[in-house]
Every structure is written in C-alpha cells, then in structure tokens.
Amino acid sequence: MKLQRFIKKYLNGIIIASGVLVTIGLLSEYIFHQELVAVSTMIIASIIGAFPIMVQAFQSLKNKVISIELLVSIAVIGAFFIQEYHESAIVTFLFLFGAYLERRTIQKTRDSVKNLIAMAPTTALILDDNGEAEEVEIDFVDEGDRLLVKTGAQVPVDGFVLFGEGFIDEASVTGESFPVKKKLGDKVFAGTILTNGTLQIEAEKVGEDTTFGKIIELVEEAQDSKSVMEKFINKFSKYYTPAVIIFALVTYLFTRDIRLAITVLVLGCPGALVIGVPVSNVTGIGNGAKNGVLIKGGEVLDRMNQVDTMVFDKTGTLTEGKMAVTTFSVVGQEDPLGKAYLAAIEKESDHPLAQAIVSYLGETKSFMVEQSRTVEGRGIQGIVDKKEVLIGNERLLKEKEVAISHSEAKKIDAIKSQGNSIVLVAIEGKLQFIIGVSDVIRPEAKEALARLRKMGIKRFVMLTGDHTVTAQAVAKQLGIDEVHAELLPEDKVREVQKLKDTGHVVAFIGDGINDSPSIALADIGIAMGSGTDVAVETSDIVLMRSSFEELVHAYGLTKATIRNMRQNILIALATVAFLFIGLFAGFIYMASGMFVHEASILIVIFNGLRLVKYNQK
Template sequence: MKLQRWVKKYLNTIILISGGLVTIGLLSDYVFHIEMLGLWSMIIASIIGALPITIQAYQSLRNKVISIELLVLIAVIGAFFIQEYHESAIVTFLFLFGAYLERRTIQKTRDSVKSLIAMAPTTALVLDEEGEAEEVEIDFVDEGDRLLIKTGAQVPVDGVVLFGEGFIDEASVTGESFPVKKKIGDNVFAGTILTNGTLQVEAERVGEDTTFGKIIELVEEAQDSKSVMEKFINKFAKYYTPAVIIFALATYLLTRDIRLAITVLVLGCPGALVIGVPVSNVTGIGNGAKNGVLIKGGEVLDRMNQVDTMVFDKTGTLTQGKTAVTTFLSVGKNEQQGRAYLAAIEKESDHPLAQAIVSYLGETQSYVVEQTVTLEGRGIQGMVDQKEVLIGNERLLIEKNITVTSVESRQIDAIKLQGNSIVLVAIEGRLQFIIGVSDVIRPEAKDALTRLRKMGIKRFVMLTGDHKMTAQAVAKELGIDEVHAELLPEDKVREVQKLKDNGHVVAFVGDGINDSPSIALADIGIAMGSGTDVAVETSDIVLMRSSFEELVHAYGLTKATIANMRQNIFIALATVAFLFVGLFAGWIYMASGMFVHEASILVVIFNGLRLVKYKQK
C-alpha cells in the first residue's frame, strides 16, 4: 500500500523520468552511437515505467478484472524476455503518457464544476436585532436570518428581499448575461453577485440546500454517471481484453513467433475505445452546464437523442405566464376621458386582468372613484366623475341591457379567435372599449420550434388546462401539431402515457411545478423554471433561464454528443483493425504500432474536446 501511494504521488515524475531515459537511449543509439548507455537507459526506463502499470494490473486482478494494464504488462515482460528493450521502454512510456493525457483531459472537462465551486460564497453579513452587521462563516447562517448584501458582494443564501433595490448578476445560476433588477419581495439565489445597490435579505435556504449548491451537486453527479453507450463499451472491453490474450496465445502457437504474439498484446489494447466515450459524455454535460442547461447524466443524453415528440405545457412554457393587453379597440366617443375612467377603477383592483390593463393605459388623467361594486363572475360596476362605468364580460352587458352592434359583435369574435380573453367597457350605457387580453406567447418560441423540427423532432403536442379556443389560437401561431385543452394534471399524464404507448419517445417541457407528474412520466422531463426545487428534483434536464434557446441548445447538444461518441468508437475500432492488418502484413512493429495506438487516443480525446465549444448554429 505504501508503494502504491508513493507511485501515485510521484506518477508524473515517473513519467517524466521514463520519457527522459527513452530520449537519452534513442540519442545514444542513433546520434552518439554509445550502445551501452542506450541499452541501460532503455532497461531502466522499462523498469521504472512498468512499476505503475504493474500496480494497476494487480489492483484490477484483485477485483477479478483483466485490464488493459495487464495486457501491456505481459507485453512488456515478453519484450524484456526477448531483450527488445527499446520496445519495452517505448511501450511503457507511451502508455503512461497516454494515461496522463487522459487524466488531464477529464480534469479539463470538469473545469465548469470547479469554477462553480470556487464561486460558492464563504461568508455572510448577518444583521442582529439592533440592525448591526456581523461577518460570519456561511456554515453558521441559519434559515430565517436577516442578511445585509452590499454592492459587489456575493449573495450567500437563497432568500427573499426584505428591503432595498439593486441589480444582480445571475450568470452563475441562470446563465443570464445581463444583471436582473431585484426589489422588495423578489427572490435571490446564492452565488449570484450584487452589482449595484444594497439589499437586506431573509435566508430561506442555506448551504447545500440552495439552488447554487444543488446545481453543483447535479453537475458533479451527471458527469460521473455513465451513458448506455459507455456502459456497453466497458462491458465490451471486459470481454475484449481476455479475447486479445487468447488471440495472442493462438498467434504464438500457430507461428512460434514470440515477438509477433507480444506485439498483438500491445496493439490490441482498447485504450481509445475505453476513453473515447467518457470524454464525449463528460465534455457534453460540461458544455451544457456552462450554457445554462443542466443534464442529469449520460443516460439522459441517450434518451434525449432518441426523442421524436415534444409535449409542451402552455402557460409559463410556450407563453410568458404574464397577462398583457393584445388588442384595444375604442368604439365610442371621448376616448381619452374613457381611458382615464377605466384606469381609475382598475387601479383599485389586484386582479391580473386589471393590472394588465393599467399597465397598457400608462399615464392618464386622475379621477377619484366614487363607488365600486364587484359583480361575481361578470366584472365591476363603478362611478367615476358621476358617470356609471361597467367593466366585464359579455354577460354583464346583457344584464345591463347594453346594445352591441353586429359590427362590434364580429370584432369581439375575431379577437376571441386570436386566443384572447375579452374585457368590455361601457360608459353611461354605451359600449366604449373592446379589449383583448391574453398570456403573451414567448417571442422566441416559434423560431425555436421550427429549428427543433429541422433537427429531428417529428411532432409537437400542447397540453393545457386553458380554454380550447385560446389553446388552438396559440397552437396555430406556433405551428403545433396537436392540442388538448381544458385538462387537469391527471389528464395530462394520461395523454403522455398514450403517446408512449403508441411508440413515441416523449420529452415533456413544463414549469417543473404543476406539471411534475407529466415530467416524471415522460421519457425526458424538461423543466423551464430557473432551477426551482421541484424542477431540479423531478426533471432530467433543467433550463436555468427558462429559455427556448436553451431548449434548442439542449437537443442539439445531445445530438452532437452522441454523434461524437460514435465517431470515437469508429476511430478506435478502425485503428485496431489498421494495426492488426499492418502487423500481419509486416509494415507495423511494436514501437511504431504503439505510437499509432497512443496517437489514436489523442485523436479521440481532441475529438471529444470539440464539444467544449459546441454552439447551436
């Protein structure tokens, strides 16, 4: 055990010494012609290089695994036995150097996680009852504590703003490049940075329970998980390695050529095959993390690559989840005065429709509301400037005997067909305004769905609890193939199950809260929800900015990653086939073959690293 720890500690030094001795040996033989120095340099290089390989082979055998290291060790011993010290020294060095490059590559692809961990807050300013701030370590902050956050400081917890305003850089959590304004009542996330202003925040989640902590945990677990392809390759290598040993033995028995048999062992090592898929897997997941797409492991990559049907919730997914005025028609006289009356009454309501109308109207002349009466299921009746104002639906106008002309009726129907809810305003017994209000479609959604279709998604389905006419209008605008409206959560689950039963591979895209049963049932659950607890726990993929651009990136990235894995498998198998053909044809030898073998490992590594810079065009 002591020897193993010592070798692990000084492994890079051992590789450096081995490489130096091989260089001395080659120079001594071919430049300075000092044969004895060259001979002993190669012998010592072989022994030093074989030490870590022997330890790894022994550890594998203890676990009843015939590893690549055992293949190399047998080949080195055989080369040593037939006094081919050049080959044994070069083989050990190239193998160790290749393993070193593999470790460096895997480490490099984990930089996104390391940078996240480095960004985790370590201290916080806790306010006492007198309002005095004391700096404490983050481990001593509890839920319910009141914290002070100054300009330039990290937000140490997930919490809610109690006092103050400011702009926060949330790139570490959502990937959003522009600072987000925060005011009283808004949520803030640990690990983000207050770029301007001063905030007092109540801690709601601390330490590993914060969104930031869960993101780090999620990415680390995802990169450690294996894809289906990777599991297959590991299983393949488990049987492939003994097969190479048997093949080498058969070669010797048939040819009685020990050199040829040993070379078969060396060249048959499936190094590129074993490293190629994990590099693609880890790099692809790392790319996603950097771009606000959290992918929960290699198996998710496999399944997402096979998705042919995407199912969407409407509110908060295809739409922004914010009510807004989309149509405002004035059909009466004195429009400006009417707008002022309308604004005066709606300002007294906290209903989302009222807030949308007030936001649309902007600044108007001020009037005092003399009286308001809420009419259940119909609207509001109010008095402003001694004039009666009715705000509500068609039922209200019918009850109050307000005349709606045939032209106005057609206008109302046309607005409804566009997926809007209707608000009618009558002043002094005459219809004044026809207002269309709806949940605004995400501006990027249509383009994103078009791109997803081109990339391979065959069918888009929308499941919503909204009215059928509204749902169909949204579906028509976005080019969605199939719509099911007025559904309860359990109805959505049944629709997802039907699609799966019909042989579709289904991805469900929702907000990660109300749609969690459907997200869990789908082959791939995708949460558009800025990393909420339910989104992180239930879904397979989390889109941190709730952006369709991230959805396109996620699908494209999985396609690119699986394609990259397949490329690496082909390169590895083609290299082995090339080496064996060259070996038996007589133009590949042990040292040159090992060089080609290690070069193939470098090729698959660099091919995998191309995913670091992947961007969906």
C-alpha cells in the same frame, strides 16, 4: 494500499525518469553506439515503467477484472524474455505518458464544476435589528435573515430584495451575459455578483438548497454518471481484453513467433475505445452547464438524442405567463373620465386581467370607489363618481341589459379568435371599451420551434388547461401540430402516455407544479429554471434562463455529443484494425504500434474536447 499511495504520489516522477532513460538509451544506441549503456538504461527504464502498470494490473485481477494494464504487463514480461529491452522500455513509457495526458485532459473538462465550487459564497453580511452589519460564515445564515449586499460582492443566498436597487451579474446561474436590474421584491440567487448598487435582501434558501448549490450538485452527479454507450463500451472491454489474450496465444501456437504474439497483446489494448466515450460525455455535460442547460447524466443525453416529439405546456412555457392588454378599443363617444373609472375599480382587484389593464392604463386621475361587487363568473359591478361601471364578460352586460350591436359583436369575435380573453366595460348602461387581454407568446418561440423541426423534431404538441379557442390561436401562431385544451393535470399525463404508447420518444417541457407528473412520465422531462422546485427536481434537463434558445442548444448539444461518441468509437476500432493489419503485413512493430495506439487516444480526447466550444448559434 501504501504501495498504491506511493505510486500515485511519485507517478509523474516515474514517467519523467522513464522518459529520460529511454532518451539516453536511444541516443547511446543510435548516436554514440554504446551498446552496453543503451541496454542497461533500457532495462532500468523497463523496470521503472512496468512497476506502476503491474501494480494496477494486480489490483484489477484482485477485483476479478482483466484490465488493459494486464495486457501491457504480459507484453513487457514477454519482451524481457526475448531480450527486446528497448521495445519494453518504449512501450511502458508511452503507456504511462498516454495515461498522464488522458488524466490531464479529462481534468480540464471538469474545470467548469471546479470553477462553480470556487465561486460559491463563503461569507455574508447579516443585519441586526439596529441595521448594523456583521460578517459571518455562510453556514451561520438562516432562512428569514436580513442580509446586506454591497457593490462587487456576491449574493450569499437565494432570496428577494427588501430595499435598494442594483444590477446583478447572473452568468453563474442563468448564463445571461448582461447584468440584470433588481429592485424591491425581485428574486436574487446565491453566487451571482452585484456589479452596481446596494441591496438588502431576505434569505429564502441557504446552503445546498440554493439554486447555485443545486447546479453544482447536479453537474457533479451528471458528469459522474455513465451514458448507455459508455456502459456498453465498459461491458464490451471486459470481454474484449480476454479475447485479445486468447488471440495472442492462438497467434503463438500457429506461428511459434513469441515476438509477434507479444506485439498482439500490446497493440490490442482498447485504450481509445475505453476513453473516447467518457470524454465526450463529460465535455458535453460541461458545455451544457456553461450555457445554462443542466443535463442530469449520460443516459439523458442518449434519450434526448432520440426524441422525435416535443410536448409543451402553454402558460409560462410557450407564453411568458404574464397577462398583457393586446387590444383596447373605444366604442362610440368616449367618456373623458372612463379610463380613470376603469382604473379605480381594477386597482382594487388582484386578478391577473385587472392587473394587466391597470398596467396598460398607467397614470390616471384618482377616484374613490364608492361601491363595488364581484359578480361570480361574470365580472365586477361598481360605482365611481356616482356612475355605474360594469367590467366583465358578455354575460354580465347581457344580464344588465347593456346593448351590444352587430358590428360590436363581430369585433368581439375577431379579438377572441386571436386568442384573447375579452373584458367589456360599460358606463351608465352603454358599452364604452372592448379590451383584449392575452398571455404574451415568447418572442423567440416561433423561430426556435422551426429550428428544432429542422434538427429532427417531427411533431409539436400543446397540452393546456386554457380555453380551446385561445390555445388554438397560440398554436396557429407558433406552427404547433396538435392541441389538447381544457385539461387537468391528470389529463395531461394521459396524453403523454398515449404518445409514448404509439411509439414516440417524448420530451415534455413545462414549469409548474401541475406539470410535474407529465415531466416525470415523459421520456425526457424538461423544466424551465424559473418554474417551481418540484418541476426542476423531477426533470431530466433544466433550462436555467427559461429560454427557447437554451432548448435548442440542449437538443443540438445532445445530438452533437452522441455524434462525437460514435466518431470516437469509429476512430478507436479503425486504429485497432489498422494496427493488426500492419502487424501481420509486416510494417507495424511493437514500439511503433504503441506510438500509433497512444496517438489514437489523444485524437479521441481532442475530438471530444471540440464539444467545449459547441454553440448552436
């Protein structure tokens, strides 16, 4: 252990010393023609360079692993045996320098996580009962504490605004590039920055439980996890390395050429093969984190790449989860105070339909509601300004003997067919307003689904607990292939299982607690980041901004990452084939072969790093 720590501490110095000695040796031999100096420096360079390689090979053998370092160690000893000191020196230097470049480059791909950790808040301003602020370490903040956030400061916890207004840069959590306005009651996230204004917030989640803390944890775990392809390559290399040693022995037995056999060992190192896939894996996941897409590991990349069917929950996923008035039709002669009567009664209700109508009506004349009664399953009956007001469905008006003409019935059916819920308003026994209210479809959803279809998704399915007519109307607008409505959570699970049983690779996209079983069952579970903690925890991919743009990016990124892995495998195998052909054809030698080998490692690394700039847009 002490030896390994020593090598790790001075490894960069060893590489520099080896490079300097190799350079002196080459200059002495080919420029100054000082053979003794050349041989001496090459021997010293070989010993210095081989030392850390042999230690690593020995440690691997102790763990019963035949490593790449063992191949190089045997080759260096063989080169010494046949007195090819310049070959052994160059081989060890190139191997160490290549490993150094690998480490540096891979480290850069992990910078997104380091930057996230560095951005984590460390202190907070706690307000006492007198409104005085005291700065404390973040570890001393508890749920329910009242905190002060000033302009330019980080939000220290997840919580909601108690007082004040301001604009917050949420790029570190959602990837959103523009500051978002926050006011009373709005949620705020740890790690975001208040660019303008002053806020008082109440702590809801602290420490590792915050959204920011979970992002760091998820990305760290994901980048350390291995894809199916990476696991295969690691398993393959365990058998490949011994095979190269056997091939080198066979080469010597048939040719009696020790130099050729040693060169086989050097050129057979599967460096690019071993490093290419992990670089793609880590870089792809890092790109996702940067763009608001949390991918929970390499295996998720593999499965997402194979998805051919996407199943969506409707409310809060395909729609915004907010009811809004889409149609407001006046029937006959309008009562000038009719809207004010309607607003007065609806303001007393917390039903989503009522809130949507109040929001649509805006400021109206205020009236005291003299009497109101909820008629279960039908609506509300109230008295305002001594006038009877009925607000509800057709059943309510029919029971109260309010006439609905043939033309009015046709208008109601037309509004229904567009996916709206109907609210009818009658004043003093006469139908006054026909209101269509619906959950607003996400404006970007239709285009995003079309792009996903072009990228390879063959089938879109909607599973919802909503009414069939409403669900069909939404599906028609978005071009969804199959709709199952009026489902309970267990019914959704059954439908997902049916799709899997028929051979489809299924991704389920949802945001609520009732979606969690389906998210967990699907081959890939995708949660909207604005959804519940349960949905986010059970999912494989989290879309932090809850946008379809992120869904398209996630699918495209997984395909690009898997494609990149395959390219790297092809480059690695092609390089090994070229080196062996060149070796036996006589135009590749040990040092030149090692140079090509290390160059191939850099090529697969830089190819993997192209994913840093991947953007589906």
